[in-house]
Amino acid sequence: MLNQIRRTPNLLALIIVSAALAVLPLTTQNNYILTIFILVGQFTIITVGLSLLMGYAGQISLGQATFYGIGAYTMAILSARFELSPWLSLLAGVILAAAVAYLVGLLIFRLHGHYLAMATLGMNVILFLILTQEVEWTGGPSGFRGVPDLSLGSFTFSSDLHYYYLMWFFTLIVIALSLNIVNSRVGRAMRALHTSEVAAEAVGIDTNAFKLKVFALSAAYGGLAGGLHATYLGFMSPGSFTINVSIELVVMAVVGGLASVWGAMFGAGAVLAIEQYLRTAIKSLIPNASGEHEIIAFGLILMLIMIFMPQGLFAGLVTAVRQRRTVFRKP
Amino acid sequence: MGAKPLLEARGLLKSFGGVVAVNHVDLDIHRGEILALIGPNGAGKTTMFNLISGTHRVDRGEIFFAGEDITYLRPSEVAAQGIVRTFQNLQIFGNMTVLENVMVGCHLHGKAGFFASALRLPGTAVEETRIRQRGMEFLEKVGLADQADQPAVSLPFGQQRMVELARSLAVNPKLLLLDEPAAGLTRVEAEELDRLICQVRDDGVTIFLVEHDMNLVMGIADRVMVVQYGTKIAEGTPAEVQANTAVIQAYLGADWHQEPKSRQPAEVENA
Structure with a gap:
């Protein structure tokens, strides 16, 4: 089954998904739907990185929001304070996030398993402290305002619709690049070091270098999502880059199915959809419900998904569809 | 020597x-x-x-x-x-097919890195085909060519050993x-x-x-x-x-020389 999923023509899937996303805004006048989809795109970018890091290379990060934050604040500070071109600022955020990951990785990839998870968590705590304490640069707990919009020539990305297309343009590029990586020499090396580092080393794979590179790549994705987040909203606060967000990102990756690039998109979409749905559904079920009720319901749904689809939504759905097909085919 | x-x-x-x-x-x-x-x-x-x-x-x-x-x-x-080694407690990449396992062994015979792979730069497809062929050659050598697309873990233990051997040989x-x-x-x-x-x-x-x-x-x-x-x-x-x-x-133990008499080389007695 694993093999069949891998052979699914990804190019075809990419074209179908792109086409569907392109026509989606034409079918709805609802701005709310667009904003949700922008969020899905944005979180898909980060989750794809996590999927490469955790699902393929087998390295845990509970601090991925760090890079998301680095991208966002680099974008904001460079473009708003230093009036650097927003595009260059976005690029700088991506590069800085990757560079930070590389340097941090040099230190923490001596660690394995739980220790690695703790170290990445610590990294996230440090970023949060910097964001809240360095008020002069970051605006502190009250946030950073006035991040300029991106523009192309005389065209400025200003509406939700513009950012919808921009976000998904980048999201699909990230998905395409990642699919290529996964189905390559590099992807094999990543999966190899996931299963057995000693065996990977024994055939000449420099596992440490690969871990560092995957970590830097996942951070670059995080930085990209952060930069886009900053310019889209024009405003942000440290609360968007906490450990909780990092954990939510891991949840998205796990729900979608860890070792799957498409799964990352499903995971991000499913988690955001469930959250949004619960926000209204719980209110109508229990009139005086609080945020805690949503969290409980969310937790229950996650448990159900993990019990019935332990490989994640994507692999789970593919299997379900395939079973249904074979049932129908029988005379 | x-x-x-x-x-x-x-x-x-x-x-x-x-x-x-x-x-x-x-x-x-x-x-x-x-x-x-x-x-x-x-x-x-x-x-x-x-x-x-x-x-x-x-x-x-x-x-x-x-x-x-x-x-x-x-x-x-x-x-x-x-210098390539195998392991006493078999180290097979269970999340891959038999062929992919051997293709991992060809790692040093390719160059495509993250950048080239992500962008499918010219040459990566050629390299990938070459690595695939090389992988098949070594599978043939150990007699597992017909199992190439099976998940490596589905093979019986003895054949998994052969996969590991083929993977090691593929490193050259x-x-x-x-x-x-x-x-x-x-x-x-x-x-x-x-x-x-x-x-x-x-x-x-x-x-x-x-x-x-x-x-x-x-x-x-x-x-x-x-x-x-x-x-x-x-x-x-x-x-x-x-x-x-x-x-x-x-x-070998003191009684070793008595046990497999038929296989015992004459030299032992002479020595």
Whole structure:
């Protein structure tokens, strides 16, 4: 089954998904739907990185929001304070996030398993402290305002619709690049070091270098999502880059199915959809419900998904569809 | 064999806590030979492998391979030098197909990195096809070509061993380290393995193998080295080693020479 999923023509899937996303805004006048989809795109970018890091290379990060934050604040500070071109600022955020990951990785990839998870968590705590304490640069707990919009020539990305297309343009590029990586020499090396580092080393794979590179790549994705987040909203606060967000990102990756690039998109979409749905559904079920009720319901749904689809939504759905097909085919 | 050894280790020492696993061992492996390392469980055989392959760091001593000092290289660097090892407790990439496992073995025969792979730069597809073909060649060599697309974990144990061997050969080693390759194999599978090992040697690969069952290596080894408690107690042709009283007492047991009478070489009595 694993093999069949891998052979699914990804190019075809990419074209179908792109086409569907392109026509989606034409079918709805609802701005709310667009904003949700922008969020899905944005979180898909980060989750794809996590999927490469955790699902393929087998390295845990509970601090991925760090890079998301680095991208966002680099974008904001460079473009708003230093009036650097927003595009260059976005690029700088991506590069800085990757560079930070590389340097941090040099230190923490001596660690394995739980220790690695703790170290990445610590990294996230440090970023949060910097964001809240360095008020002069970051605006502190009250946030950073006035991040300029991106523009192309005389065209400025200003509406939700513009950012919808921009976000998904980048999201699909990230998905395409990642699919290529996964189905390559590099992807094999990543999966190899996931299963057995000693065996990977024994055939000449420099596992440490690969871990560092995957970590830097996942951070670059995080930085990209952060930069886009900053310019889209024009405003942000440290609360968007906490450990909780990092954990939510891991949840998205796990729900979608860890070792799957498409799964990352499903995971991000499913988690955001469930959250949004619960926000209204719980209110109508229990009139005086609080945020805690949503969290409980969310937790229950996650448990159900993990019990019935332990490989994640994507692999789970593919299997379900395939079973249904074979049932129908029988005379 | 008068030429300089392919691998030369001098005064290897490795201890774990208070236990000296390898105690001042010298080792020469000559080009084109099959050298067997035998000894009881816990004698330090696998530790020797770990030292040579860079998995463990040498406490003292030095290792030269083809004239290069490899004492402190990391495992992947040792592999790049042409020393490839297999593992006593089989290390198969369970999340891959049989062919992909062997393609991982071709890692050093490709160049595509993150950038080239992500963008599918020209050349990556050609390289990928070449690696796939190379992988198939080695699967054919071990007789598993028809299982290429099966998940590696679905194969019976003996065939998984062959996958590991094919993967190691795909690296194109000058020296192949086999850690108890026959462990867990049926008699038929073990014989097939012996045939393969000899064939690999005839193809120009030097072989250093660990085995705790002495009978298994007598047929194929050119030379045998015996270790006990981390110390080398004998070295020589199979016949010489079998005749060595220290070996018989320490390792084979006093009654060993009486048991398989038919297979017992006459030299033992002569010695």
